[in-house]
Structure formats: C-alpha cells, structure tokens
Amino acid sequence: MLFLRVVPPEVVDGVVSGLYKVTGSVVRDVASGRGVAFLQETSVVQSLLNSALSGVSSTLQNGFSPLGAIALIQNQQIKSRLVEVQSSLALLQNLQIGTLAVSGLGLGVSIAGFAMMLKRLKGIEAQLGAIEAKIDRVTTDRRSDDIRMIFADVGTQLDIVDTLSARSNRVSSAEAAEHALATSSGRLEAHFQQKSEAMQIGPMTSEDMDMLWSLAAAIRLCHEAGFRALYSIDELEAAKQLAERRAQRFLNLSQGLTPDSLARLCAQSASDSISFAEARRLALPQAEVLVHGLRDSVASISSQSELAQNLIENQIPGPAYLEELAGEKVEPLLMLAPRP
Template identity: 85%
Template sequence: MMIFLRSVPPELVDGITSGLYKVTGSVVREVSSGRGVGFLQETHAVQYVLNNALSGVGSTLRNGFSPLSAVALIQNQQIKSRLAEVQSSLAVLQHLQIGTLAVSGLGLGVSVAGFAMMLKRLKGIEAQLGTITAKLDRVTTDRRSDDIRSIFADIGTQLDIVDTLSARSNKVNSGEAAEHALATSSGRLEAHFQQKSDAIQEGPITSADMDMLWSLAAAIRLCHEAGFRALYSIDELEAARQLAQRRAQRFLSLSQTLTPDALARLCAQSASDSASYFEARELALPQADTLVQGLRDSVASISSQSELAQNLIEKQISGPAYLEEITDDVDEPLLILPT
C-alpha cells in the first residue's frame, strides 16, 4: 500500500497535456502561478522500459554512430514504442527532451536503479569514451583516458556499496564514505569536462569532441544519482538538499558557455569554402542542440532534487521510508508526491 505517494491522477496528466501544468525537473508546476503541485517519482517499471530502450545505443556505437546520433536515431522507434506500454504515464513523459534521457535518464525524484542497471550504464559510458578517444589525437587523450578509467573503477566500487547499504550493520559510516567517494569522482570528472570544454571552444572540433562532453556529463550525473541514493539511505535529507543546490549551480557553470550555434560553427570551421561551411554547420546543429538541451535540462533535474528533499523534511518523511516505498512499487511507472 502506498502511504506517501500515489498514482499520477488522470486530471494531472490532462493538465500537463493541455499546458495547464508543466514539469520542471521532477516538479509539476501550475503554469500561471509557478506553484508546485507535486513531485514525480520514477519507479522500477519505467526504469526497466528506458533501460531496454537505451540499450540500443551500445549496438549502434559498434556500427560506427556517435552516442548523440544514436540517441536521436532511437527516439521515435525504441523509446516511444516501449513507453507506449505504460500508457498512463506516456503523456507525462513526452515533455522530456531526448538529450535528458541520454545524459541522466529520467531524473525524476530519487534514482531507483539497482547495482546491475547502474553498472551497465557506467560500462556503457566507459565503452563510449573508449570509442571516442580512439577518434581523437592520441597525444592529448592517452593520459586523460587513463585517469578517467581510474575514476570509473572507483565509481563502480562505490555503486556496489550504495546498493548494499540496507544490508550493512554500519549504514551511516558506509553511506557517508560512499557519498564522499562519489562526490570526489564527480569533481574529478567535472575537471575533465571543463578542460575539454575550454579546449574545444578554440576550434575547430568534430562530433567526437561533443560526444566526449556528453559522456563525461552522463558519468557526472551517475555519481550524483548514486550519491543522493546513499544520503537518502542514511536519512541525511538536509545534506541532500544542500548538495543538490550546489551541484545544480556547478553543472550550470559547466554548461552555460556552450550554445548549439557556437558548437555547430566550430564543427564547420575547417570547411574549405562557404558552401561546405553551411552544410557542415547544418549537419552538426542537431547534435549540438541535443547536447546543450540535455545539459540544461539536467540542471533543472538536479535543482528539483533539492526541492524534493526540502518537502520530505517538512512532511517529516524519512529518507529510508521514502526509498522503501518507491522501491516496493513495481506496477506504476510514475508516482507523485503531492505538495
């Protein structure tokens, strides 16, 4: 039985479809007033759907497509067809940009993905980075790639710890240590993102350079999700609230210098004549737009996690109790916590 959350009511779905409400991050807001009416929370059901849909990215990569191109390729076919299996929430999910799904999954509430799913996602990002770095200048990428592989190994270890927190005798110390290690890994990845972002703005760039930013952003968000899960497990909601605010600001700082038009122009910079320049720019623009939109939507997702933690504190709902409720539900793809 659901205690804190409930099924998304039809009138809310209708309101989102009609434009009466909008979804910002995980918060459903009334458009006219900006008032929050509830927090959407993903469950294992929708995670399973999206995990299967996005698994096509790996096979597409092996056939020579870039990650962002692969995501755009499956948008209409795999994701929408599988979301059609959960009709009650399809209208709610349609507002999400494909870039958001690529960078951070749904990002609705607290991640419910288990160790196997999180590790699969981590390995997928790692494989993408391996493909990308093979396309870039080996002199500049070898040392960077070695450090990123080391970071990913650390993340994998912490994912295992977070997933087993409920079975540990000393949950608090283990949870705090795992969150701290994930935050450290996230910070190291942010440094790589900033370094790459600064370098590509000198141009010219290729689609592989944008794919590198995409993959680093996805890894950073994976650290965030696992870290928040750890804090909820040990009932550190105030820490989760404060960290979400700070991480949203840092993610915004990482992405705010990037624009689709500027990236597309940098991709076309090496063109030999004006006709080739405009053609290259048009070809690069969709990929650039997907990247930038995904980064910006992820900022909203991180910010909404701060609001969710604050709401739980005000309602005196503990982190472990909230996790137990969303983990137990296997029928509804989305639930809502009314404000």
C-alpha cells in the same frame, strides 16, 4: 502506499494541454509557477524502456546512447511506444532518449540497482574508449588513464551504496561513499571543463561532443548515487543543500556551451558560406541534444532539492521513502503532492 500515489489523469492532461509544465521532476502550473506534483520514477520504468527499446541499436540497449543520428531519429518513435504502453509517460514530452543513459528518466531519487548503475558506468567507459581511439592518441593517453581510475573508484562506491541496507555501519559507509563519489565527480568536472575549453579554440568534431556527453553522464551518475546514499541515512537536509550546489555547478559547467557555437565550431573548416551553412546545420541537432541534456540535468538535480525539502516538510524519512518506492511493481511513475 503511504506517501506516493499514482499520477492522476488531470495532471497528465494538464501537461499535455500546456496548463502544466514539467521542470526536472516537478510539475508546475505555468501561470503561477507553483509546483503541483513531484514525479518519481520506479523500477517499472526500466522494464518498459527495455521493451520500447527492443529492436533499436545496441548502443541504446546497452545503456549508453551517443549523440548519433540513430538516437536522434528514433527519439520520437520510442517515446510514442512508451506512451502506448503507459499513458502517464505522456508527461515526458521533452524526454530525449539520449538522456536515458545519463540516469534513467532522472525523475526524483534514482532507484536503479547496482547492476543497472554499473552497466551505465561501463557503457560510458566503453563509449569514452571508442571516442578516444578516434582522436589524438598522444594527448589523450594521460587523460584516459585518469578517467579510468576515476571510473574504477566510482564502481567501488556504487557497490557500497547498493549494499547500504545490509550494513551494520550504514551511516559511516554512506557518508564515506557520498564523499568519495563527490570527489570523483569533482575530478570528472575538471576533465569536462578542460575538454570544453579546448574545444572552443579550434575546429571540433562530433567525437568531441560525444566526449563531453560521456563525461557529463558520468558526473550525473556520481550525483545520483551520492544522493541516494544520503536518502538511505535520512540526511535529507544535506541532500537538499548538495542538490542545490550541484545544480549550480552543473549549470556553471554548461553555461558557456550553446548548440549554435558548438555547431559553428564543427563547421569551422568550411571553405565558403554554403559549405559552412551545410556543416553547421548538420552538426546542430547533435549539439542541441548535448546542450539540452546538460540543461535538463541541471533542472533535474535542482528539483531534487525541492523534493528533499518537501520530504522534510512532510516529515517523511528518507529510508521510508526509498522503501515505499522499491515496493512499487506496477506503476512506472508515481507522484508526491506538495504540502498544501
């Protein structure tokens, strides 16, 4: 390997002991805040996940995890299985299995192939369909149609991004795909904002939280694919700047959401303080997974900006980085050391 290397035990030990902390894909020294490594997932992660997820609910295996109780309970169990198979995965202490649906582990640049990304997209779409079937039919019809059209556009762009290396007009295709994905992302953000605001003015249900989660997953998928398109044409400076801006936009989208307020809104129809407390506490774990997942997405996208900056400083071309990454067949996680 030219740029990436196996994660050394001292980094894993440092995270486990609390000396280091993983923020997004950056391992930081807690005392100084200095980045000590950039983590990058490889395609091996997916096969490990498939193995660890065997025997659990089909919604997880099919690539989308709603905020259901099964996912919450099995989170720790699945993480333990992963660490048993590969010790470096102990780095992912804060991993919520539910976030796998958003974009794999979300470490570094996404290297998931078209089939996997499309599977995620279909999973999200199916989840949205199931949620909307449970809620008000009249008000959701128009919105559903728009979201389905956006998803169809995203599916087309994923196809283009996945075949960039085989195209003669790679640069223009990548730029166009990135632009179209950004447009789709913006439209999905508008849906997210609308849904989020509507939820704050009335009693809400766990379906509402699932809806937000699904929209966030789709926005994140657009970002991952667009980011990879820019890497493939070596537009690292653009990738860096876009990651900064999108992290801020994702942060702004999720800023007004807190687990407590979402859980309180779920308990709004309670008739007394006892049933209020029960309903709030019942909804809180789901709300925490949703909001923490959104914040983790912000950290992950933000750290992609640092990764791009690091590649620029180390004069590592984007396509070469992707090529080396695609060649890894053993390690699920690799790391890039920051420039001294």
